[in-house]
Amino acid sequence: MDLSGRFGARSGNxxxxxxxxxxxxxxxxxxxxxxxxxxxxxGGGFTALLELPPTRAVELLHSSSSSSSQATLHSVGTxxxxxxxxxxxxxxxxxxxxxxxxxxxxISGETTTSSxxxxxxxxxxxxxxxxxxxxxxxxxxxxxGKRKDFDKKVKSSTKKKSKSSEENEKLPYVHVRARRGxxxxxxxxxxxxxxxxxxxxxxxxxxxxxxxxKIQGTALVLDEIINHVxxxxxxxxxxxxxLASVNxxxxxxxxxxxxxxxxxxMDGSFNGTTMQLAWPHxxxxxxxxxxxxxxxxxxPQQWPFxxxxxxxxxxxxxxxxxxxxxxxxxxxASLHPNQVKMEL
Amino acid sequence: xxSANKPINTDVPEKDVFALHFLxxxxxxxxxxxxxxxxxxxxxxxxxKKVAYVSMARAAGGTNRLWSRALLRRAAKENNxxxxxxxxxxxxxxxxxxxxxxxxxxxxxxxxxxxxLVPGGGGMEISKLMEETAHYIKCLSMQVKVMQCLVDGLxxx
Numbered sequence: 001m002d003l004s005g006r007f008g009a010r011s012g013n014x015x016x017x018x019x020x021x022x023x024x025x026x027x028x029x030x031x032x033x034x035x036x037x038x039x040x041x042x043g044g045g046f047t048a049l050l051e052l053p054p055t056r057a058v059e060l061l062h063s064s065s066s067s068s069s070q071a072t073l074h075s076v077g078t079x080x081x082x083x084x085x086x087x088x089x090x091x092x093x094x095x096x097x098x099x100x101x102x103x104x105x106x107i108s109g110e111t112t113t114s115s116x117x118x119x120x121x122x123x124x125x126x127x128x129x130x131x132x133x134x135x136x137x138x139x140x141x142x143x144x145g146k147r148k149d150f151d152k153k154v155k156s157s158t159k160k161k162s163k164s165s166e167e168n169e170k171l172p173y174v175h176v177r178a179r180r181g182x183x184x185x186x187x188x189x190x191x192x193x194x195x196x197x198x199x200x201x202x203x204x205x206x207x208x209x210x211x212x213x214k215i216q217g218t219a220l221v222l223d224e225i226i227n228h229v230x231x232x233x234x235x236x237x238x239x240x241x242x243l244a245s246v247n248x249x250x251x252x253x254x255x256x257x258x259x260x261x262x263x264x265x266m267d268g269s270f271n272g273t274t275m276q277l278a279w280p281h282x283x284x285x286x287x288x289x290x291x292x293x294x295x296x297x298x299x300p301q302q303w304p305f306x307x308x309x310x311x312x313x314x315x316x317x318x319x320x321x322x323x324x325x326x327x328x329x330x331x332x333a334s335l336h337p338n339q340v341k342m343e344l
Numbered sequence: 345x346x347s348a349n350k351p352i353n354t355d356v357p358e359k360d361v362f363a364l365h366f367l368x369x370x371x372x373x374x375x376x377x378x379x380x381x382x383x384x385x386x387x388x389x390x391x392x393k394k395v396a397y398v399s400m401a402r403a404a405g406g407t408n409r410l411w412s413r414a415l416l417r418r419a420a421k422e423n424n425x426x427x428x429x430x431x432x433x434x435x436x437x438x439x440x441x442x443x444x445x446x447x448x449x450x451x452x453x454x455x456x457x458x459x460x461l462v463p464g465g466g467g468m469e470i471s472k473l474m475e476e477t478a479h480y481i482k483c484l485s486m487q488v489k490v491m492q493c494l495v496d497g498l499x500x501x
Contacts, residue, residue: 194471197471198470198471198474200352201352201471201474201475201478202474204352204354204474204475204478205474205477205478205481208478208481208482209481218450218451219450219451219454222451222454222455222458223454225458225477225481226454226457226458226461228481229458229461229462229477229480229481229484230461232481232484232485232488233461233484235488236393236396236397236484236487236488236491237389237393239396239488239491239492239495240389240392240393240396240491241389241392242495242499243370243392243491243494243495243498244388244389244392246495246498246499
């Protein structure tokens with residue numbers, strides 16, 4: 001009926017109080033429907049109930065004002081919430097704020113419905129219901145976001161994130177929804193925003209480090225990350241040691257090797273082959289001495305590189321004069337960056 | 345409290361940028377006469393390692409990242425050079441919030457260790473630290489790949 005329709009439509013509403021006046025159109029027959037929805041299954045019924053803002057549900061009850069519907073709620077309430085009377089007082093405090101801005105609201109009948117959704121929360125978190133105007137306004141805004149949380153909260157009271165936390169990341173301005181029953185002063189809000197930032201970044205890091213997805217708990221994840229960074233640094237050190245040991249053997253060759261290495265490293269994003277082809281030309285142009293000419297011939301021949309030729313060449317070079325060797329290195333060393341810049 | 349939340353950017357340049365920087369600095373290194381002759385491999389190792397880090401820092405974003413900036417500054421100090429960084433529009437040092445945002449002792453010891461590992465981590469808040477760590481990890485792995493390729497090419501077995 002239109003009751004269920006209203007129930008469904010209410011969930012996304014930001015300002016519940018506008019519809020309060022529409023409640024008078026609801027007739028008592030709706031109360032039967034309501035009862036039917038409430039009775040068969042506690043969880044389902046209450047979630048349907050919880051889709052409403054508490055004030056509206058209260059109005060619903062109040063307009064029907066039949067002791068029957070209230071009685072059913074009471075009975076159902078007592079079935080599920082044994083500590084109801086204790087909570088009613090708290091809920092009354094809570095709903096005082098809720099109805100602060102509702103001109104039509106009556107405080108008397110509200111306690112039952114308010115106790116229903118807030119029960120779980122009050123058990124787990126102490127309700128801070130400071131009645132500053134700011135807090136009340138915020139609470140009202142929060143309620144719209146919390147309505148989405150009600151399903152979750154009733155079923156699992158230990159969820160720590162507010163539902164809109166994921167949406168927050170995209171907005172330039174973070175609207176932090178205070179969880180129901182939490183302090184809404186600026187300190188805890190800032191704390192919460194910071195927490196969410198940290199968690200987002202932690203997720204990033206978890207994706208980076210292999211094997212971190214399965215670990216639960218921030219401390220262990222951080223341990224993994226630290227281990228990963230340390231292992232990477234150790235790898236760098238080891239590789240640099242290997243490079244250092246490899247170097248003296250291949251004194252001069254390095255540059256041609258660098259050329260070929262570039263071909264293998266930059267797989268297609270950088271055309272290493274053209275550099276290789278252009279290399280012999282440059283070698284011929286810039287190197288003038290006998291030793292240089294001597295080298296001109298080997299490069300084209302040794303272009304298809306095999307490891308055997310390298311040390312031979314290196315040894316040959318070693319036998320030559322050190323000066324020429326060095327100048328050669330300088331020459332070819334300067335060639336390499338120039339050439340690379342050309343190709344780029 | 346509302347704060348601006350842009351998507352976290354941890355882009356890292358391609359492998360060839362790293363390779364290029366590293367190879368250039370390696371060839372520069374070879375030009376030094378003292379490099380190849382001495383038998384002391386430790387010096388060479390240290391130099392190569394330093395070169396690796398510096399080239400990584402340059403390739404990965406120069407002075408746009410806090411860790412690369414700290415790395416370059418540290419390296420320059422060893423050489424007694426003065427490094428000048430272009431002024432950025434935002435303030436580099438984030439304004440310390442009045443309320444101490446670094447609470448939570450469980451994370452703090454881990455954060456301490458991270459700060460020791462990641463260059464420039466001393467002055468950062470945890471969220472910024474984690475951002476820098478992510479970028480640092482990416483760059484480190486890229487540099488490791490480049491060096492591995494080089495070593496494989498130079499000494500194929």
